[in-house]
Amino acid sequence: MKQFLATGLGTLMLLVATMVPAAEVNVFAAASLTESLRQIATRYELRSGDKLVLNFGASSTLARQIEAGAPADIFFSADEARMDTLEKKGLMDAATRKSRLGNALVVVVAADSKLEIRSAHDLTNASIHRIALADPKAVPAGIYAKSWLALQKLWPAVAPKVVPTENVRGALAGVESGNVEAGVVYKTDADISKKVKIAYEVPLTDAPRITYPMALVKDSKQPAAAKLFLRHLASDEAGQVFKRFGFILLE
Amino acid sequence: MTAAEWQIVWFTTWVSALSTAMILPFGLALAWALARRNWPGKSLVETLVSLPLVLPPVAMGLILLKLFGRRGPIGAFLHDRLDFDVIFTWHAVLLALGVMSFPLLVRSARVAFEEVNPRLEQIARTLGASRWRVFFSITVPLAGRGIVAGMVLAFARALGEFGATIMVAGNIPGKTSTLSLAIFQDVQLGEDSHAFRLLGVSVVLAFAAVWISELLLRRRKTAP
Amino acid sequence: MNLLLKNISLPLARFKLEVDLVIRSRVTILFGPSGAGKTSLLDLIAGLRRADSAFIQLDDRVLTDTAKRFSVPTHQRGIGYVPQDLALFPHLSVRQNLRYGLKSGAATNPLFRFDHIVDVLAIQPLLPRGVADLSGGEKQRVALARALLASPRLLLLDEPLASLDAPLKARIIPYLVRIRDEFRIPMLCVTHDRLEALSLADEIVVLADGRVLQTGPPLDVFNRPANAAVAQFAGVETLHLGRITHRHEGLATVNLHGATLTAVVPETATPEVFVCIRGEDVILQREGAAVSSVRNRLSARIVSLRLEGALVRVELDAGFPLFALITRPACTELGLREGEPITALIKAPAIHLIPH
Numbered sequence: 001m002k003q004f005l006a007t008g009l010g011t012l013m014l015l016v017a018t019m020v021p022a023a024e025v026n027v028f029a030a031a032s033l034t035e036s037l038r039q040i041a042t043r044y045e046l047r048s049g050d051k052l053v054l055n056f057g058a059s060s061t062l063a064r065q066i067e068a069g070a071p072a073d074i075f076f077s078a079d080e081a082r083m084d085t086l087e088k089k090g091l092m093d094a095a096t097r098k099s100r101l102g103n104a105l106v107v108v109v110a111a112d113s114k115l116e117i118r119s120a121h122d123l124t125n126a127s128i129h130r131i132a133l134a135d136p137k138a139v140p141a142g143i144y145a146k147s148w149l150a151l152q153k154l155w156p157a158v159a160p161k162v163v164p165t166e167n168v169r170g171a172l173a174g175v176e177s178g179n180v181e182a183g184v185v186y187k188t189d190a191d192i193s194k195k196v197k198i199a200y201e202v203p204l205t206d207a208p209r210i211t212y213p214m215a216l217v218k219d220s221k222q223p224a225a226a227k228l229f230l231r232h233l234a235s236d237e238a239g240q241v242f243k244r245f246g247f248i249l250l251e
Numbered sequence: 252m253t254a255a256e257w258q259i260v261w262f263t264t265w266v267s268a269l270s271t272a273m274i275l276p277f278g279l280a281l282a283w284a285l286a287r288r289n290w291p292g293k294s295l296v297e298t299l300v301s302l303p304l305v306l307p308p309v310a311m312g313l314i315l316l317k318l319f320g321r322r323g324p325i326g327a328f329l330h331d332r333l334d335f336d337v338i339f340t341w342h343a344v345l346l347a348l349g350v351m352s353f354p355l356l357v358r359s360a361r362v363a364f365e366e367v368n369p370r371l372e373q374i375a376r377t378l379g380a381s382r383w384r385v386f387f388s389i390t391v392p393l394a395g396r397g398i399v400a401g402m403v404l405a406f407a408r409a410l411g412e413f414g415a416t417i418m419v420a421g422n423i424p425g426k427t428s429t430l431s432l433a434i435f436q437d438v439q440l441g442e443d444s445h446a447f448r449l450l451g452v453s454v455v456l457a458f459a460a461v462w463i464s465e466l467l468l469r470r471r472k473t474a475p
Numbered sequence: 476m477n478l479l480l481k482n483i484s485l486p487l488a489r490f491k492l493e494v495d496l497v498i499r500s501r502v503t504i505l506f507g508p509s510g511a512g513k514t515s516l517l518d519l520i521a522g523l524r525r526a527d528s529a530f531i532q533l534d535d536r537v538l539t540d541t542a543k544r545f546s547v548p549t550h551q552r553g554i555g556y557v558p559q560d561l562a563l564f565p566h567l568s569v570r571q572n573l574r575y576g577l578k579s580g581a582a583t584n585p586l587f588r589f590d591h592i593v594d595v596l597a598i599q600p601l602l603p604r605g606v607a608d609l610s611g612g613e614k615q616r617v618a619l620a621r622a623l624l625a626s627p628r629l630l631l632l633d634e635p636l637a638s639l640d641a642p643l644k645a646r647i648i649p650y651l652v653r654i655r656d657e658f659r660i661p662m663l664c665v666t667h668d669r670l671e672a673l674s675l676a677d678e679i680v681v682l683a684d685g686r687v688l689q690t691g692p693p694l695d696v697f698n699r700p701a702n703a704a705v706a707q708f709a710g711v712e713t714l715h716l717g718r719i720t721h722r723h724e725g726l727a728t729v730n731l732h733g734a735t736l737t738a739v740v741p742e743t744a745t746p747e748v749f750v751c752i753r754g755e756d757v758i759l760q761r762e763g764a765a766v767s768s769v770r771n772r773l774s775a776r777i778v779s780l781r782l783e784g785a786l787v788r789v790e791l792d793a794g795f796p797l798f799a800l801i802t803r804p805a806c807t808e809l810g811l812r813e814g815e816p817i818t819a820l821i822k823a824p825a826i827h828l829i830p831h
Contacts (some may be wrong), residue, residue, distance in 0.1 A: 007270075009360040060439070060440070061439060064441060065440060067441075130339055137436075137438075137440060138439060138440050162423070162425060163339045163421050163423055164421060164424070165421065165423060174339075177316075177320045177321065177322060177338075178320065178322045178324075179320050179321050179336075179338040179339055180339065248383070355751070368562070370558055370560060370562045371562050371564060371565075372558060373521075373523045373556075373558075373562075374547070374558060374562040375555040375564070375575065376522075376523070376548075376549040376550045377521050377523075377549055377550070377552075377554060377555060377622075377625075378555075378575050378576030378621070378622070378625045379550050379551075379553075379576050379578065379625055380550055380576075381550050382550075388575075389564060393494050393538075393565070393566055
């Protein structure tokens with residue numbers, strides 16, 4: 001009986017989905033969400049019939065684009081500050097804002113590197129010439145990293161070694177290519193790449209709290225479909241996917 | 252203008268000048284060979300020289316990144332044998348500027364050399380001048396205007412280079428930050444007024460470069 | 476001097492330059508139509524070109540030996556070159572041009588001293604000037620002086636007088652003569668001008684289609700061309716194909732487009748012959764049968780009159796095109812007009828027959 005109901009409901013939903021015209025939802029998301037969000041989106045598209053256009057990049061760059069009028073429906077940022085900026089400018093629907101994900105920082109080195117990093121202080125060693133960070137002036141990943149090092153009173157010593165990259169994946173690529181000795185990225189990024197290994201995991205107590213707010217853009221052309229997807233992103237199902245990729249589930 | 256901004260201007264100017272000076276000997280030699288000689292594979296060389304002109308600058312930057320990165324063929328050699336790093340240092344800026352402006356210099360100089368009557372060079376040889384003497388006393392002076400034009404073009408291109416530079420040098424404040432990279436970052440950060448100040452300096456620099464070249468060219472015309 | 480040009484083989488646009496020659500005279504003229512390979516030969520001697528095969532030796536010094544892959548570089552050959560376009564360096568003053576080839580130590584031979592050569596070629600007032608606004612003759616003298624100041628052992632000149640008008644030519648020739656006599660530098664000149672050739676040459680080498688057709692003193696070449704090709708541009712004005720119809724006592728009767736001529740039988744007799752008549756040998760006479768030794772009296776009509784310096788070239792139709800060269804006063808006195816009838820007189824010995 002339950003099964004019959006479930007199948008019946010499913011079929012009905014499919015029928016409804018095919019009758020309603022498919023919506024195109026533009027999602028502007030932080031670069032660190034690339035793999036996880038793609039997986040979630042693929043499954044969602046099959047089920048809902050809506051099309052999801054994913055635009056990944058540094059949250060700061062995406063925020064600028066939204067400010068400039070880029071056609072985004074959802075903004076999924078890597079820190080609260082970028083979302084705050086847009087909300088202050090009246091560009092976001094504050095009622096839809098939720099922060100469900102967290103992350104941790106790690107120091108990575110190339111997979112074949114012999115460097116040992118046991119503490120934040122090791123980053124000041126002479127054997128480390130260059131450290132890749134997402135641009136600490138603008139990009140959340142870099143801002144978090146700078147914040148962490150500043151808390152350890154190590155930022156002035158480390159700053160001259162910093163190679164700022166456009167987004168956190170750029171820092172990851174820098175370590176992969178061997179052009180820098182170490183990089184500070186999210187734990188979830190390190191897990192994705194086979195060419196780097198984690199040399200040091202920043203204790204959550206040493207670093208600032210990393211959270212990922214997501215919200216509906218006020219000028220969205222597809223608010224209904226976007227809200228549906230936002231609800232899905234907050235669901236348990238999506239949460240499991242994020243957890244599998246190493247994100248921290250908040251609450 | 253802050254001290255940091257002046258540093259960017261100064262850095263951009265001298266690294267552009269240095270890159271132009273560094274590509275000059277090889278560029279002139281290659282331009283002369285292309286103008287006066289034929290050899291199997293000449294068209295391949297011509298194509299390679301033109302690549303930085305035709306490829307998107309970021310694509311060129313990617314090629315340089317792969318070649319000169321620590322795991323790349325040239326970069327590994329430099330790092331392991333000479334303890335010398337290119338990527339993410341000012342050497343990378345020099346490399347990017349040099350490579351991107353090289354074809355402009357070679358093309359201008361080649362045309363200039365082609366316009367020098369080869370008979371003049373031949374007669375100079377019959378008067379007892381070695382090939383080097385002919386090159387410096389006859390060919391170069393007569394090709395002078397074209398060579399100067401080529402150098403100015405190369406310098407201006409270096410001043411404005413962005414795509415390849417950001418790939419291989421990043422935008423490290425105080426170390427590899429050029430005018431173009433700084434303007435880009437300012438716009439990214441929403442610091443538009445800052446960007447406009449730097450833009451103003453870029454215009455002044457470009458203006459100065461062209462004006463000096465006009466002066467030089469005018470003086471050559473009224474020579475001896 | 477002794478210049479050996481042996482086994483020279485150089486492919487050119489339309490033919491191969493093939494030369495095997497020894498040049499000993501003080502002044503040798505390379506004579507021939509344009510495109511005959513004359514300039515290419517000069518370039519080879521100066522080392523400006525490479526040949527497929529060549530052996531070039533000047534006096535006791537081998538300059539080129541392709542068999543041994545040996546070639547002295549141009550700037551060490553000591554061979555001066557004055558090209559047809561003179562190639563004065565436009566970015567240098569006259570003085571700087573002249574000094575370009577001067578060797579560091581002062582010339583031991585006083586003849587080659589800067590002041591002397593400037594004096595000989597009378598270019599003192601030109602020294603500070605730029606090259607661009609010199610006249611044709613001035614440029615010529617500067618180019619000559621520049622080549623001389625490099626103390627060459629051999630001087631190559633490519634059409635040295637080609638771009639000059641007749642009076643100017645006449646004024647430059649004495650300078651060349653002085654170079655020949657006073658400086659005693661052997662010269663190899665390319666020209667197609669008979670006046671230059673006759674004034675300067677000790678020997679003429681006729682070159683056509685890449686081959687040497689004849690060598691010898693100028694009068695020999697001009698008066699006794701070895702074959703039709705030489706005759707054609709060695710300045711024989713009238714050249715046609717005729718038939719010997721009758722032979723008697725060493726004289727031949729030649730049929731030339733219906734006209735009948737009496738000439739001396741050539742050594743090799745063929746039924747068809749080239750008939751060569753130099754313009755200078757044609758006398759023009761108004762009607763009136765005067766008794767003279769002339770065997771050939773032809774009725775002709777004047778087709779055209781053309782001034783050539785002090786002479787007039789008269790084109791006649793005597794049943795065949797016939798050219799006469801007479802003086803301007805003579806032309807005026809006879810009152811020659813185009814279209815008028817006239818009698819042409821040609822001595823039998825002056826009709827040169829070349830076997831075909």
